[in-house]
Amino acid sequence: MEHVFDASCTVPGMSSGLQGSLWDSSAEPELGDLTRARRVDLAHGAWVDLLPDYLSGADTLYEHLATGVPWVAERRQMYDAVVDVPRLLSFYNADKPLPHPVLTRARTALSDHYGEAFTTAGLCFYRDGRDSVAWHGDTIGRGAHSDTFVAILSVGAPRPLLLRPREGGESLRFPVGHGDLLVMGGSCQRTWEHAIPKTARPVGPRISIQFRPHDVR
Ligand SMILES: O=C(O)CCC(=O)C(=O)O
Numbered sequence: 001m002e003h004v005f006d007a008s009c010t011v012p013g014m015s016s017g018l019q020g021s022l023w024d025s026s027a028e029p030e031l032g033d034l035t036r037a038r039r040v041d042l043a044h045g046a047w048v049d050l051l052p053d054y055l056s057g058a059d060t061l062y063e064h065l066a067t068g069v070p071w072v073a074e075r076r077q078m079y080d081a082v083v084d085v086p087r088l089l090s091f092y093n094a095d096k097p098l099p100h101p102v103l104t105r106a107r108t109a110l111s112d113h114y115g116e117a118f119t120t121a122g123l124c125f126y127r128d129g130r131d132s133v134a135w136h137g138d139t140i141g142r143g144a145h146s147d148t149f150v151a152i153l154s155v156g157a158p159r160p161l162l163l164r165p166r167e168g169g170e171s172l173r174f175p176v177g178h179g180d181l182l183v184m185g186g187s188c189q190r191t192w193e194h195a196i197p198k199t200a201r202p203v204g205p206r207i208s209i210q211f212r213p214h215d216v217r
């Protein structure tokens, strides 16, 4: 799971920013075996499944998404200020074809494995260590009151995904690297929060793909 990336920031649409990978960057992306995922049970009925290197040929997918997806820089109202969302976004609802066939195959494989249809895909582009997502649960829709799944496939620079119980307690740190899969399940969205913290360390760009079932956001 050691991957080497160039630490330079990317200008999306001009250069993908992924350089110096040790891997064959022309390899076609392929999926591994979901039954090899390792489950970590968390308190309060939450769990995460971890599957490092679920995707091989991750360089190819990274390049394809970095340069080919219509990335959007959003701004959001925060109290009385309008602030930049610290990452680029691209959302694929159930009707919109996913930007690479391996993502369509991943969505089908996840649906078969977990026994629930994953429908949407949210893509996030973290350009460098200043990009982040603050503590939150994916509680828009039924994640607020029911058990749900959120499956995250990660390509590019490794970043830690942090999880902490809502009622207080220590946070757990799950490094997610190039081609890794992390699935949050059970009560995770309503009893825990997750975040991708900012870092002052020089880190290269990362793209995450979050697959969610209907009415989970
Ligand atoms: O990028 C990630 O791995 C997490 C993103 C996330 O939590 C979200 O978009 O809801």
Ligand SMILES: [Fe+2]
Pocket (backbone or CB within 6 Å): 136, 137, 138, 194
């Ligand atoms: Fe989230």
